[in-house]
Amino acid sequence: MTGTLAFLGDFGQAIEFIFKERESVSGGVQIGGIPELAGFAATHMIVSIAALAIAAALAIPLSLWLGHIGRGDFLATATSNVGRAVPSLALLAFFISFIGLGYTNVIAVLVLLAIPPLITNTYVGVRQVDRETVDAARGQGMTGMEIVRRIELPLALPSIFGGLRTSAVNVVATATIAPLANVQTLGEPIITPQTYGFVGQLGAAIVVAVITLTVDFAFARLQRAVTPAGLKLAQPARRRRFSLPTRRRPESA
């Protein structure tokens, strides 16, 4: 394989690192290859899925309810503003220095990063449900709980899944720096170049990029799949009417 991928330079070496074991830069240890990277990837996915599940369980019901009663405009905007402004690295370092290392802390950091997009998207998703639709449901005798479950939740699903997509991508991306807290995700080769070298860093970066793009694509498909048929039908009706044609140039003499 060495010969065939040589023309790719560093990238060829990095791809080789992903598929084939080699001796570490400092010597003595075998690094790279599918078994090792699969172990890192498994840890990576476990912390990511755990964090996303916890964040969804906390944020979605709360924001559905806030959206239903129409209170929480401030919360929805404030969380997303604050969430963006706090660097993931700073948050992780804050947990490391004040609380400690390990799985629990890494998952806690990822949960905190995943919550803001979920709150904002769920809240906005519920609020943008046509008030007349809700009134019609109430007129038919639906209770508050039924309105949430059968009207607001289904109509907000595309927005909620948009939030899940953003959070999932953020979480998987940030899990890359988890090895700073001694959790061996795919970032392990990236933060220990003294063992893995640049080729190992690049190989891990390739795997992380591929996984994140896959997650992004999967959630995009999911988002389309959960959009109620009624909403899909409603799309063409929103097409704007045609505007008057304009002249290409100013009138000259």
Add this chain to the structure above:
Amino acid sequence: MNLLPLAQLQIQKPGGADACAASNGFCPDWIAHNIDRYWNPLLEHVYLTVVPVAIGFAISMALAILAHRRRWLTGPILTITGIFFAIPSVAAFFLLQPITGLGYTTAIVALVSYTLLIIFRNITTGLRNVPVETRDAAVGQGLTDRQVLFRVELPMAVPEIMAGLRIATSTTVGLAALAVFAGAGGLGSEILIDKYFKSNVVVAGGLAVLLAAVFDLLILTVQRAITPWQRARG
């Protein structure tokens, strides 16, 4: 290339005398005496935010105007910038290194690629939200396509465009903290120098959050200044 053993550095602290710093605590005294060391990383961080956002804004504006004229381009542009947006910044900093080397160039190219989707999407939305009647009135007064764009559509889209700029800026401040992996310094490198030392983490992380807030306020002020009609209305 990037062989700095990031996880094993530590800030040199005075032995014995300052028990608080020696025990990695949160020490206002230590911070007061050592605040100078954060000045350069802060400036690097400002550079790592302003330059990518400015370049990203220029590219997004060009793309948005192009897509405004050729509507079919909107989809492909969103797909491509969406892919850039989804690639984790830490990964991007390494993927670019074989091409652009270790340092600012790599960091800036990667950070620019994250601003594109955000700013492009907001400019496009802003342009589309201009009421058709307003456009028609401008056309009726004899304005050309170009005049309609620059005198009516873009000014009316300013709030939407500035909102995009604010999101892009605060996102970039956050991602620039990871530019240390591209060898470009910034506040992230200070955090990694001693991630166990509470004072260090609080000051470096706090400065990043503060920087995001200051930029946000700055952009908001500019927006107020260039859209006087918004204030009059409301």
